[in-house]
Amino acid sequence: MGDDGVLIGFSDKPEALRLDRANRHGLVAGATGTGKTVTLQILAQGLSDAGVPVFCADVKGDLSGISQVGAPSEKMLARAQGMNLELHNAAAPVVFWDLFGEQGHPIRATISEMGPLLIARMLELNEVQEGVLSVVFRAADDEGLLLLDLKDLQAALAYAADHATDLSGRYGKVSPATLATIQRKLLVLEDQGGANLFGEPALQLSDLMRADGSGRGYVNVLAADRLVASPRLYATFLLWLMSELFEELPEVGDPEKPRLAFFFDEAHLLFRDAPPALLQKVEQVVRLIRSKGVGIYFITQNPADIPDTVLGQLGNRIQHALRAYTPADQRGLRAAAQSFRPNPAFDTAEAIQGLGVGEALVSVLDEKGAPTVVARTLVRPPASRLGPALPVERAQVMAQSPVRGLYDTPKDRESAYEMLQARARREDAPEPELDRPAPRVEPRPAPRGAPSSAPRAAPRASNRQGMGEAFAKSMLRTIGNQIGREIIRGVLGGMRRRR
Known part of the structure; x- marks a missing residue:
């Protein structure tokens, strides 16, 4: 017109x-x-x-x-x-x-952009469940956890279930049963193809x-x-x-x-x-x-x-x-x-x-x-x-689209899922033992008949006794004990005679 x-x-x-x-x-x-x-x-x-x-x-x-x-x-x-x-x-x-x-x-769109109100509508949550979902969003924000895709939200819900007592003290009652209900509804959404909606690159208006x-x-x-x-x-x-x-x-x-x-x-x-x-x-x-x-x-x-x-x-x-x-x-x-x-x-x-x-x-x-x-x-x-x-x-x-190539390949940068996985691995890792001595490495013996390429170290003194050495020490202890007993008898006998 x-x-x-x-x-x-x-x-x-x-x-x-x-x-x-x-x-x-x-x-x-x-x-x-x-x-x-x-x-x-x-x-x-x-x-x-x-x-x-x-x-x-x-x-x-x-x-x-x-x-x-x-x-x-x-x-x-x-x-x-x-x-x-x-x-x-x-x-x-x-x-x-x-x-x-x-x-x-x-x-x-990202999970954070969608927000708890619209996601609650998408999942058909009741008022209580929507409130718990809002707590999960708030906790993720306070913890610095990016909620980008569906697995990030699933990881955040699992984290909230593991720390329900702490979250209840900070944000209000968080029931593990309610969290489990939200997780089940997320699975239904995923089966409907909802996972395709969430992620990056997000749409630019x-x-x-x-x-x-x-x-x-x-x-x-x-x-x-x-x-x-x-x-x-x-x-x-x-x-x-x-x-x-x-x-x-x-x-x-x-x-x-x-x-x-x-x-x-x-x-x-x-x-x-x-x-x-x-x-x-x-x-x-x-x-x-x-x-x-x-x-x-x-x-x-x-x-x-x-x-x-x-x-x-x-x-x-x-x-x-x-x-x-x-x-x-x-x-x-x-x-x-x-x-x-x-x-x-x-x-x-x-x-x-x-x-x-x-x-x-x-x-x-x-x-x-x-x-x-x-x-x-x-x-x-x-x-x-x-x-x-x-x-x-x-x-x-x-x-011929002006946005060809901008959105066709998904991106998966570090977000709540990866951050919580890394945190769990750090918590499960064993603590290092500080006073434990390093293991001693014995030198491998050279093959018999092979020439040595390095000067041989002086033999280390052994604490183990040989058979002759042990016998000689035993004889000396026996002789010493007999001489001692004779001296003691002589001293004691002289004392008795003087009395």
Whole structure:
């Protein structure tokens, strides 16, 4: 659409997302198969063309087609013609990421960066277990133990179990049984592939905020088709990424266009069974991160999946069709309809149910920051491919990636695991005996008949007596004893006679 906005489609006029309001967040909702992924693709590529980097999760694998030039079908061409729209097929610059390192560059965080709150959420810990985990983090920090990967956390938990009494005196009650429970849940996380998330080199946020040589923002596509099978791992990772953006980026107010657009697909997974502390964290991030120049867009089936405290901050809304088969569906439908600024031309609730594939109700923020009247909109065709990229095409994109080689090889520097192992070896080593004499080394005798190359040392005097010497000493002792006895008798006899 130009430099002012991203064209979404047409009602009785063009409907576009304004760039200077794109950091006010948004919502894309609708039942399965109604066109949410296509809308996400249009928004992502439109923002990229405007120079805005994008991060999005590819839950079904279809979004990877944004990296390939589109090949419109006759139906798509007819739709574009009906809009008086000329299609310019093009691919967006893309960086593929994958937690498991299979369909993209590995993406990692350290245990310390993730923190005890998010790890407790990932492990589904209760309040007591979360408190004990926080003690382990605090103790590791006080002991100078780096927590980088999963084996570091496992080693820190084992250390805490061995020193539970000492830790209880310093930080509060630490139960070995609770520590054992956390260790078992870590094993479950490891079986789900969680070990791939933690380690180094950790993701640098600047690598998500790149532009190509022509000024287009890179679209960072996270392969999430396997990751979403572990919902807690998926949701916690994306929440961590949002939190890191919030904590590290400087304040910029309301920029002319966002510094980054963040699309959170299957957003209901973030809020399902979330404890109050986590919901407060999400609400805080969503409320304040817009001043960092980041726009967050939640993609879900029903707006009712999003808590009201968060939903109220999503100014740009695109609603695809909803079906109301159950009472809960009907309540969600009414809530979705009531969230729009009414249009006197139609009933919003009835329109939501009657939308076809590729149609949506659109309400975006205007130049004053107020939501526009909801409009029934025909979503435009994308410029890139509809459908997934082939493995060979994905490999070609990765070969030209600006982060190629930066994250592909893991690093394992000295951290808590290695430090605690070294400490244990020092404690188990025997103490040296200081007064113990050095062993005497006897000279090896030379072979018989071999010439000696060094002067022979004088024979050392022996303490052992020979047989003749022993006999002579025995005779002298006998004679001496007899003479002594005779002298004594003579002296004593003379004394008796004098008496």
